[in-house]
Amino acid sequence: MLIRPKRGEQIQSRMAVLRSNFMFSELLKLKANSLEKVIPIAGDCALPDLGLSEADRQVLTEEVQVVVHSAATVNFVEPLSSALSINTRATRLLVQLAKQMGRLEAFVHVSTAFSNCPVEHIRECFYPELLSCSADKVLALQDQLSCELIDQMTPALLGKFPNTYTYTKALAEQ
Numbered sequence: 001m002l003i004r005p006k007r008g009e010q011i012q013s014r015m016a017v018l019r020s021n022f023m024f025s026e027l028l029k030l031k032a033n034s035l036e037k038v039i040p041i042a043g044d045c046a047l048p049d050l051g052l053s054e055a056d057r058q059v060l061t062e063e064v065q066v067v068v069h070s071a072a073t074v075n076f077v078e079p080l081s082s083a084l085s086i087n088t089r090a091t092r093l094l095v096q097l098a099k100q101m102g103r104l105e106a107f108v109h110v111s112t113a114f115s116n117c118p119v120e121h122i123r124e125c126f127y128p129e130l131l132s133c134s135a136d137k138v139l140a141l142q143d144q145l146s147c148e149l150i151d152q153m154t155p156a157l158l159g160k161f162p163n164t165y166t167y168t169k170a171l172a173e174q
Helices: 011-019 022-030 054-063 080-098 135-144 147-152 154-158 164-173
Strands: 066-069 106-109
Touching: 054 080, 066 080, 080 106, 080 135, 080 147, 080 154, 080 164, 135 164, 147 154, 154 164
Parallel strands: 066 106
Antiparallel strands: none
């Protein structure tokens, strides 16, 4: 499990808190050691290459069978430059990493119904016509321009989307 160190709290202590969460109580009654297979790895979706060390990257590519990607900034007013890094680029990087995982059996990306909020009746499909430009183009712009300029371009890039959260999640789905 990729876990970001947070407010001086190390990943091991964050993992211990997660393992003691009530949502796992029924699972742990059935199989007490089931969460022992989940190993915390330090990372951060806002950093280049997900903030992974080479050693951890190797473990992931050699050992992981299931990826569940649910990390995101859910702040609806997050600056676009930051939301792009966390919600869109990190998803792309994780998909690229998953393609290198020799034992991968499943990849699950947890998105949100809000990523298609401009549509009144949402089907289980991608809506490219909602985006002002493709994820490739937006991420290329982010690589070429300053954070300040990307943030100034936000209204033009959002198009029909009401905020940076819904927009960057729609890009990630692409």
